[in-house]
Amino acid sequence: MLDRSEVLHVARLARLRLTDEEVERMSRELSKVLDHIEKISELDLEGVPPTSHVVDVPGGLRADEPRPCLSREEALASAPAVAEGGFEVPSPGL
Amino acid sequence: MTLLALTAAQAAEQVRAGELAPAELWEAYRERAAADELNAFLWVADEAPASPADDAPLAGVPFAAKDLFCVRGVPSQAASRILEDYRPPYTATVVEQIVAAGAPVLGKTNQDEFAMGSSNENSGFGPVLNPWDRSRVPGGSSGGSAAAVAAGLAPWAIGTDTGGSIRQPAALCGVVGLKPTYGACSRYGMIAFASSLDQAGPLTRDVTDAALLFSAMVGKDHCDSTSVAFPEAVRRPRAEDLRGIRLGVPEELTSEAEGLEPGVRENFEATLRLAEELGAEVEPTRLPHAAHGLSAYYLIAPAEASSNLARYDGVRYGLRVEADGDLVDMYSRTRAAGFGPEVKRRIMLGTYALSAGYYDAYYGRAQRVRTKIAEDFAGAFERFDFVVTPTSPTVAFPLGARTDDPLAMYLADYCTVPMPLAGIPAISIPNGLSEGLPTSFQIAGPAFSENRILDAAYALEQAIGFDGSVPR
Amino acid sequence: MSWEPVIGLEVHVQLSTRTKMFCGCELSFGDPPNVHTCSVCLGLPGSLPVANERAVQYALKIGLALECELAPRSIFHRKNYFYPDLSKGYQISQYDEPLCRGGRLGDVRIHRVHLEEDAAKLVHLGQSGRIHGSDRSVVDFNRGGTPLVEIVTEPDLRTPEDAREWLVLLRNTLRQLAVSDVNMEEGSLRCDANVSVRQAGTAELGTKTELKNMNSFRFVERGIRAEVERQVGLLESGQNVVQETLHFDPQGGTLTPLRSKEEAHDYRYFPEPDLVPVRVTEEMVAAARAELPELPAARAERYLELELSADTARRFAYRPDLGDYFERALAVAAAGDGADVSAQSLANWVAELASQLDDADPAESKVAPEALARLAGLVTGRGVTSAVAQQVLGRLVAEGGDPAAIVEAESLATIGGGGELEETVRAAIEANPDAAERVRAGKAEAIGPIVGYVMRETKGRADGGQVTRMVRERLGV
């Protein structure tokens, strides 16, 4: 069960602004999905290791060698707001 | 039109034999793609490509790429409004490899937004129509790629599969879809949905085309540390029978499964009989945890997605909505406006599953179930070469039929989610019609058994003789 | 009632690799904004991280130097939170399976050492006027993705001074490893502190606060001191310490709580699926070990064999600048410049030099190791007295040069047993008749004023022992 206040808390964590109607719908729909998912709590998983990666490739490291960077124009090309050679944002405050 | 009757491999052969000009092939398909009435394409190339090298294996046969593959300078939006008209400065590795093998990019295909969906109704740019019946969904999330290939708008296409997103739309559109072993194809440049599950793969008219396109997609990529060198050359499938092949039929996903339509079941059983006629041994098997695959999948995929989609924050690219100069408000408004309802639902579900106090009960537990599912498959593969199931429990359903019930939509994925959870490959091939709509047959094998899967699929394909020309 | 501070440090060290932690962009400092970026460090859709091999190796070197246990397999996690200096909405860090665990440096136990990526730089623009009244900032991703090693200590430090000293020790150790510029002012070494206080003699830990933004060794000490005082003040007035993160303002010496974020403690960590686990092979450990310089513990051992005091041996071992200087001077002395200087007395002169230099690196002073060795030689060979040598050292610090030449030019050589000293001794006894009487009467300690008179008259050039002998002889005792 996911009540209204939990929905609002999660929405804040996820940076999603929800309308009242959406909060109500999320609560209903997610609760239904979670009810179904709850079934896995019945399984005995004592001592079963979690899968964090399905392939366990050895190595996987990169040599410390430079590769070409984007030009500043390319880097900023899709930015919604630009100032002084950077990505402009509202200040986060302290 | 004879050109349209050619499979991609046949077209490539004719090009190499000098019987077909690549420019003619390009123009024919470009015109068809541009005249798309299915909403399968979100962007179609208008510049003719350079002609392919003489020895290029894909010989200039153009391909369509699912929108979420980044192509330099070309809209790559994952069908999301939050990335509307986003044009990346780089190209996905698999796209580069296919282009290097001689196939130019014909266009970008529609999909469920960020690959979240099984019906293509979650696209930010409107649903794709099923070419067999335009009142029905093409499946998803690679619905645009599946519909484009089925309707002959593209010779072949690539898509991505996270919980069935190649196989299920292939099934609903009557084409072939291969989900490779996790790591076989680079994920670099594929706009991520769920990183530990996502794999690129081909959607094609037949098994031979799938093998040919797949052969250009595999390989270790230094930009994707989870990619693996494919252990052998990808072969052109030639098997004519299934002698010595043992097929395991998991009861959990077939006879015991809910919601399996009678027509789908009939065709599945008919294919099993055909397999026996071709020399295969068919026996029931068990995948005891497969029934929990959906639960694990609907925790893991949204959890990873909630994190993968955190970068869409209105700072570096994409949509920004700002009202009063407050940062948190900017983030929340941008994401509220840019994401569709299904994406929001999954971000919420995933954020919840990872949040303090719930991790162990949800995400942590799902990852343990995943271990059990992989063990189930490993056990089955000790006795069987392949595990086979229907791909989708139903044929293509009417547009709007499930949009009000997310859970019902999710539940229909039960045959396709266990394989990506275990990281293993599986193919979907059409095996007949039910109510005039395609049904299909899924073959799953151990990691890196693609050559053998393709061989088995080829033998069955020849015996089934499915006619996919109808929607063209 | 007395209060005991309990302090732990979290230190972030920027590694001096060529490229970033997860992409091939070159590291930079002071370049114009956003010229060292790529699809990976900008978090463009579809990009994937790949871990830098050298960063792993540097982290292993640090782990070995801090005597940690190295994990044969460790994994990266995602730490999820939204902030404009974070391109992906998460930081790739390590969580419950770090590269190194345990260990110690000096008296402080190490909890863990792990790898992560640095955030980008956020520059405040002030009011832009674009949206009325709103403040704007600009993000520069040049620094975003720089490899960081985070070193977390156990709460083993007990005073702000100790915290500062330990941090200097860590800085010096890391400098020796050549894995980082370790410059606090430039931000390649950054320190946060966890501070709590408890009643002396109790074992239970009090509520801790986290101090951020202490960007010099001095500020670390001052910040912690201010926070300890604040906490003691709260507790003594019957209030509670609230667990929070505080920003130290070195100008006013004030501590301000950072805007509390309700999700601050919900980072939704989960294993980073885009990166395979880091497998540390025996070859990797062997390679890291081969690159290690002599570590402080081994160095201290070696100094003890030279019969340096335990304190000095430790100090020179953990202050490699002092140790290196000492060893250079020792080499010169051993090459034999006349007098046979003991390692011990040379060490004392290095320590004296360090204190005259306010603890700066002596190699960067005007005093050449050769000069210090020669000065020590002059003292040992009784060419000058210790008191004079102190003055000469002062001159060397100020101007450099050769000690023998200074002694010569200033006529500072020790006054021998000749007539000049005889005459002064006589005058000293004459000037202190009371003292002379008491010495004659058997009060040996009363000799002080007489010897003092001689030393004053000779400006310290007389050998104190010799003067004492001469006075006693003359007084017939």
Ligand SMILES: [Mg+2]
């Ligand atoms: Mg950190």
Ligand SMILES: [Zn+2]
């Ligand atoms: Zn970069």
